[in-house]
Amino acid sequence: MARRGTSKTLGGDVYSQLRDAILRGQVRPGERLKPTVLREEYGVSISVVREVLTKLAEQRLVVAEPNQGFSVAPLSxxxxxxxxxxxxxxxxxxxxxxxxxxxxxxxxxxxxxxxxxxxxxxxxxxxxxxxxxxxxxxxxxxxxxxxxxxxxxxxxxxxxxxxxxxxxxxxxxxxxxxxxxxxxxxxxxxxxxxxxxxxxxxxxxxxxxxxxxxxxxxxxxxxxxxxxxxxxxxxx
CATH class of the missing domain: 1.20.120.530 (GntR ligand-binding domain-like)
Structure with missing residues (x-):
């Protein structure tokens, strides 16, 4: 069932959950983050997912590469x-x-x-x-x-x-x-x-x-x- 709420509140909720999943190792470093999959997982629109991924990329927890999409930051x-x-x-x-x-x-x-x-x-x-x-x-x-x-x-x-x-x-x-x-x-x-x-x-x-x-x-x-x-x- 799709979540109800404003784009801002939904985005904040998804951001907190995905950030927590990354920091706790539930998503591996270097793993691809597909917006379509995350949209289904969190029950939100694709625009909300992309907004969250962009914010995480700004914090360098996620890497955004042209024509390749988003992935969890690798370890080096x-x-x-x-x-x-x-x-x-x-x-x-x-x-x-x-x-x-x-x-x-x-x-x-x-x-x-x-x-x-x-x-x-x-x-x-x-x-x-x-x-x-x-x-x-x-x-x-x-x-x-x-x-x-x-x-x-x-x-x-x-x-x-x-x-x-x-x-x-x-x-x-x-x-x-x-x-x-x-x-x-x-x-x-x-x-x-x-x-x-x-x-x-x-x-x-x-x-x-x-x-x-x-x-x-x-x-x-x-x-x-x-x-x-x-x-x-x-x-x-």
Whole structure:
């Protein structure tokens, strides 16, 4: 049955669902996204689907190629390195600004979201140990809250887009095995503590290390990236 609602509300709903499917790995990197198939799946018009795909392409979660249509952004080592460089520079600036400018209300938000993140298991019980959707949401909220007091909406928009792109790599690194050891929960605790002490220099240093460790895990765990480094054709 076709959905009812305005083009704007339907587009927002489909955008949220498709973006979530991409970030959670339900649609593979490089996979074609056919508007006619998505129209049937979501019960909306083709124009709504194309609007959603165009928006996702602007955020670089989807690639639009002339005469070939849309596909989920592929994973590549070169793109990951560029992404990490951009995140370290721009998110590093944002967290420094935010920690410097953050007020008591911001401190309360950082404390609250970190408390929830720290108390939520990253993986669900069961033989597959699937990633916990609630943890994914809280993880994104924690990073967004750390930067929220920077006071520059343009910088925050860029940071949000970079974080979403990085989520593709983080999600697919979880499907492989990595020799990189880390304690992500402790990294988050240290970040929160530095932020609440308004130690901008330390907060930036810890965030940059956090981002780079995530990169190292992706390089070690995603076969396509290792193959690319060895000069072999990369497949997402």
């Amino acid at each position: 080592r070169s793109h990951l390195e560029e992404l990490v460089e951009a995140r370290c520079s721009i998110e590093g600036l944002a967290v420094r600004m935010s920690v410097t400018r953050g007020d008591l209300e911001w401190e309360s938000r950082v404390l609250a979201v970190h408390h929830r993140l720290d108390g939520t298991p990253a993986r669900l019980d069961g033989p597959e140990k699937a990633i916990n959707p609630e943890w994914i949401s809280l993880h994104a909220a924690f990073h967004a809250t750390l930067l929220a007091a920077c006071g520059n909406g343009i910088i925050l928009d860029v940071c949000a887009s970079l974080f979403d792109m990085a989520e593709l790599y983080r999600r697919w690194s979880e499907t492989g095995s990595s020799t990189v050891a880390r304690d992500a929960a402790q990294e988050h605790r240290d970040l929160a503590a530095a932020a609440l002490r308004h130690d901008a220099e330390l907060a930036e240093k810890l965030l940059v290390q956090h981002i780079r460790t995530t990169r190292d895990m992706a390089l070690a765990a995603i076969p396509a990236l290792a193959e690319e480094a060895a000069g072999e054709p990369a497949e997402a």
